[in-house]
Amino acid sequence: MIGIFRTCPSRMQSSSTVRVHGLDTLRALAVSFVVLHHYVLFVSDAPTFGWVGSIGWVGVDLFFALSGYLIGNQIFAAMKSPGGFSLKHFYARRLLRTLPNYWVVLALYFLWPAFRGDAPLLPLWKYASFIQNFALEPGSAFSHSWSLAIEEQFYLLLPAVALIGAACRGSLRLAWTGILLAFIAGMLVRADLWQEMDAHTHKLYFYFKYIYYSSLCRYDELLAGVALALLRNHHPGAWGRLTKHGNLMGLAGLLACGAAFWFFLDDRYGFGITVFGFPLMALGFSLLIVAGVAEGSLLRNLHVPGAGPLALWSYAIYLLHKPVCVMAAGWMAAHGYGPEHALTIVVLLTLSVLTGWLLYRLVETPFMVLRQRWVPGNAARPAGPAPVQGGANPM
Template structure:
């Protein structure tokens, strides 16, 4: 049984609730007092840092244990984790569009996760982030495998270069859309960077933990300041670039892995179970929430926003539970039935890996 880290579950739960809140605002319609809450859309970037951290940890542990990375096993396990639910929702969307539209062109790009290079997306618009994730999986494991014999200082510099590379592409406008992978993976690489430091620079990791005791408050207050500033008529504070979000959310992930809570209610069993529940369903929630919000817009658009959001959340939780139970969980469990995808002995990690 996988041992879960509750604070990582809390972060994953916060990320999906931020995204749901942001998209609920867009669905509900223009309203001055809720408009700044759209900033919660950066919850996707928090997901990216978490993903980079969890995947990086797994791969660095495998490198230490086996001196190599089984690419086939890694990719198959990732695909059995992410693809079944994605294709289930995609099939539903395609069938619905095919029935309700006289002219419908089959979206082949959606089958191989390259639609984030074919904007604008006509449907399933959140799938751009899933493309970033899948393309990241295809890149990061071979990169770490083929660089395994390099000096750790050289590898650190290479990872740092990968971290700043999207900023370079953005500066020179070498992209067609800001959600293309090569300009959107800052946060994925930040997660890998943190995992690399933990596994290769223990003394620096310890110093980083001490520095983060201050940085976590700065990043959290800075995030709240960005939201609060949007309630002013002449706000000058903009939503940070993905590079700065990577640093801010990186501090959150570092905190979640090292904090020793002194606030009893946070460690309450009810909160821990709730965090675990939402975290394990977060992928399903992410996949289906746009369709649920489209339904809510038709049914509940004239009620107060807090009620609208709560109803949307409850429906999302109900539908995501079915998707998780019927699709995600069986395929995750099926990985243990085959030698090629069976998990190897591992130290405790977090979450749905």
């Protein structure tokens, strides 16, 4: 997607395309974490995968950090290019990338009762306008689309803000001040909501409805990714110094993520972790992204078998895995295989990948071909072809 962009389907790749295995690995890790967490949450209701299943929800936050970096880099790089940045082209490319898969899965929820089970659906207009995460009731059908709603809101606002800043001749100092103030604002909002939650009778319900699913509370990782993109495009010296020490950045990222994970596992709904845990996780994931793109780093050069395809299909897998696992678990249970049986686990995880691949091949790929034909880039004026790097595309 950006200066470091997700590779398109294979027939659209050129010989100049270079894959960044580090970003593939991070995206594959993100979708794996989410699938395992949802298996525990909606299928087994047991510590099936140990601490990984319990903390797997952080895969969404890793997706956010990758999206912030990739989309931010795409916008900032295009604004600096000779061709300039086209808001129209950007939105067209985003819609062709995200909507086809989304609408197919949404249609399944509305047209196939077994797909949603007993969970209630929100009004269609909320899903269509990507505001379903606003005060989202826990237990709603297609509830995992809350993160897609936040990403679509991000795709809508970031380029407009960037263009307004450029038109007003905003300084880099102002941009960095805005990012810092936004981080502080997010922490203050969470602190205020936590105080309200503490006085609420149903604390867990309140937490998810007004904090966990809220756009104002969950943009930390997106913002951190944008900060990385700003650094890369407008502070090449500092970016070069960071990426020169890719392995050190990766180690620091692991330590930051490890600390955040430990605190969330210890007291996920406490005041301190609610206010400061997300920025800490944003820092950790950002450092891992730096390690993932740094020349010569272990993470960048790490070629995990299967990570590339899993990263490529991750958006489709994310959309389908939850209802597929829930339906298949019922069928397996009827045949005597419980949710923690090894065969059930293998079957459900395999189905998650296969159905995601099918959605990717039948829906996503044709629209990516059309996008390459109709809107090959974000530039207002076409320039000569340039090599792109493979990485991770945002959901």
